[in-house]
Amino acid sequence: MYTIEELTGLLRKEIDKNSYVESPETLFEPIKYMLQDGGKMIRPLLALIAYNMYSDDISEALTPAIGIEIFHNYTLLHDDVMDDAELRRGRPTVHKKWNVNVAILSGDAAAITAYKCIGLCKDQYLRAAIDNFNQVAMDVCKGQQYDMEFETREYVTTDEYLQMIHLKTAVLLAGCLRHGALIAGAPEEEYQALYNFGCCIGMLFQLQDDYLDVYGDVKTLGKNIGGDILENKKTYMLIKARELADSQDKKELEMWISKKDFNPSEKIKAVKAIYDRVGVPTIVKDILESYSEKSIQILGEIKLPNEKKQPLYRIIRMLEGRRK
Amino acid sequence: MYTIEELTGLLRKEIDKNSYVESPETLFEPIKYMLQDGGKMIRPLLALIAYNMYSDDISEALTPAIGIEIFHNYTLLHDDVMDDAELRRGRPTVHKKWNVNVAILSGDAAAITAYKCIGLCKDQYLRAAIDNFNQVAMDVCKGQQYDMEFETREYVTTDEYLQMIHLKTAVLLAGCLRHGALIAGAPEEEYQALYNFGCCIGMLFQLQDDYLDVYGDVKTLGKNIGGDILENKKTYMLIKARELADSQDKKELEMWISKKDFNPSEKIKAVKAIYDRVGVPTIVKDILESYSEKSIQILGEIKLPNEKKQPLYRIIRMLEGRRK
Incomplete structure (x- = not known):
């Protein structure tokens, strides 16, 4: 191998x-x-x-x-x-x-x-x-x-x-x-299981990308953060924040979404603060963990020697590692 | 059938x-x-x-x-x-x-x-x-x-x-x-022969399209003629005309090609007149006939009862008919 x-x-x-x-x-x-x-x-x-x-x-x-x-x-x-x-x-x-x-x-x-x-x-x-x-x-x-x-x-x-x-x-x-x-x-059942495994790590990959766009480190990412916030991209985080924010935060969030003229770093800072108050990091952590667990479960069920699956376990760890 | x-x-x-x-x-x-x-x-x-x-x-x-x-x-x-x-x-x-x-x-x-x-x-x-x-x-x-x-x-x-x-x-x-x-x-040799036949009728089709764009009847075509001339499209006809025109026609043709401001119908009329003097209609007729003959020859060589080939013979006649 x-x-x-x-x-x-x-x-x-x-x-x-x-x-x-x-x-x-x-x-x-x-x-x-x-x-x-x-x-x-x-x-x-x-x-x-x-x-x-x-x-x-x-x-x-x-x-x-x-x-x-x-x-x-x-x-x-x-x-x-x-x-x-x-x-x-x-x-x-x-x-x-x-x-x-x-x-x-x-x-x-x-x-x-x-x-x-x-x-x-x-x-x-x-x-x-x-x-x-x-x-x-x-x-x-x-x-x-x-x-x-x-x-x-x-x-x-x-x-x-x-x-x-x-x-x-x-x-x-x-x-x-x-x-x-x-x-x-x-065998077909195994390549279908790998497909399902791939769907989980794909979700992990994208949700983490979205998360890093807000909470990532500029140096590690090699790109500016907050782009999705500036564009009002309806990510999992924004949707959850709109859903769960208290009335005052909700009002402030909608204000930032509809505002045409704004100072970019001010908007990023304000929306991020709302995310923090709503508990977005924990919400994202939870969904990432659920996809991560599901992927490990699917991989575990594939009837191949564990050694054969090591590179895929490593891929999961690499994806998880991007969070830190 | x-x-x-x-x-x-x-x-x-x-x-x-x-x-x-x-x-x-x-x-x-x-x-x-x-x-x-x-x-x-x-x-x-x-x-x-x-x-x-x-x-x-x-x-x-x-x-x-x-x-x-x-x-x-x-x-x-x-x-x-x-x-x-x-x-x-x-x-x-x-x-x-x-x-x-x-x-x-x-x-x-x-x-x-x-x-x-x-x-x-x-x-x-x-x-x-x-x-x-x-x-x-x-x-x-x-x-x-x-x-x-x-x-x-x-x-x-x-x-x-x-x-x-x-x-x-x-x-x-x-x-x-x-x-x-x-x-x-x-059988492979027959579907390849049909491919070669299709290349011939495809050339026939496109060269005739180009010809009709200059010599076609507005009513029959349902579109304005001369579009290729106005755009200086390097069709078979324009290439042949540039190659075969005498020095005066060549000069006039190049003048029309490089001219930025012109009266569209005047340009079409002038270029068409050069095409006529150069003998473009005969040149096109010759190449169309060569593709038509080649397509008939290929079709003839396919070892199927003649009855089976009738629709394709009819397609050739339909394509040829567009000229008139």
Whole structure:
């Protein structure tokens, strides 16, 4: 079995080969640009870990894993156009570095490249692989649709928010695990369990991201905090605070939400203070723990030697560690 | 065997079922809007014709055929954003009726829907079906990339132009025929021959479209003529005219190409007159005939009873008929 570090190294080497690039190269430049930003590649890594739980010959899983990373970057590329984002992981977004047309068309080419890479599995697994990927890709689109719709809605319930991040973020992590396992020949009940496990760690991942956006350390994160508060993003924390705040805090919170002109750091400080009074850190801690426990439970039920599951236990610990 | 009219009727009924629509419906509204514009549905029709050459039970080919039409509309949807087109078949384009974000995201969902529909074939044909579709989808992207690159280039050769329309238009018609035939169990050499046949009629289709844009009848076409001339689109006709015109015509042609302020109908009239002097109508007639002859030759070589090939012979005659 490979360690997480070894798998990351193999992925990096595979990406540097640029073997997915076709002619005309200009169409693939933005994809190369996005893949070479030194991201953590958590999604292809999950695919390789799951694959390696059932097969030692990791070589045939590398291209499908890269396909998943290309798919993920394609969704970011189009999302950045839709959000008109300036920066992605500290570098100009594709539509800022090139233009919107390049971002749309190279994104489209990236989606097809992803399908090409992901289909490179044994014929006997192709149906399940394509079904898995179609469902996941569509769920990501649906999640983005809800995310955009929620922006213009006044209220969003916690269930709606959790469903949105389930679709937009968790399902892809889950699909990576399922893909890796199924193309390695895992039994259906096990690759479905890994999918469910992935949904839990995906929720953990996103809820923690939201939490860190308010309570994180600027230095550790490498980005400014409070962005979601400034945009009134209807996160789990904001929804809970609106629900649970006493009448005075509720009034103050709604005032900050509707205020057009404000001093950014003043707004962040005030909303954070309300979160603190409402007990948001404890509320988030509770839900994170419930997802964490559920993921450990699912993993425990998979009938494989404990040694095979170690990399996934380590992933949980790594995700939990981000909190501190 | 079904007639072309019967197949068109079956397609229309299938589209009206909206069976590809998932929740949230808002994500699929633009796709419904595009599919219900009463287009000729030539692409899914070709898939059904090819399928019907090898199998009578057309029912299982309907969803894949709709998938192809959805794919085609997805490319139009994103192309319209990139070209900032106002109208598509006489109706507002999706990004004008809704907005750019809706067009990007619904287009992405349409692409995935297409993959879902196209994969609905017997497992034994899935590999070939997915390979076919991946290649075709990527070629369409490449064609669009070249098309956009040619806009800002001063010169384009006829070979480059023919390669661009091969990728952007012909390959999809070819892929439809190949898809229909292969999911009906056609032998590989025959579905490849149908692909080659489709490339020829695709070229015929696009070159005739370009020709009609200059020499067509406004009433028959239902759109204004001369659009390509006004945009200096480097069509086969413009490239040939630049190549073959005498020095005075060449000078006049380049003057019209570089002129920023002009009277549209004056420019169309002048460029058309140069085309006439150069003999563009005969040049186009020659190349159309060569593609037409080649398509008939390929069809003749396919070892099927002549009766089975009649709908495709009729398609050639229908395409040729557009000239008159």
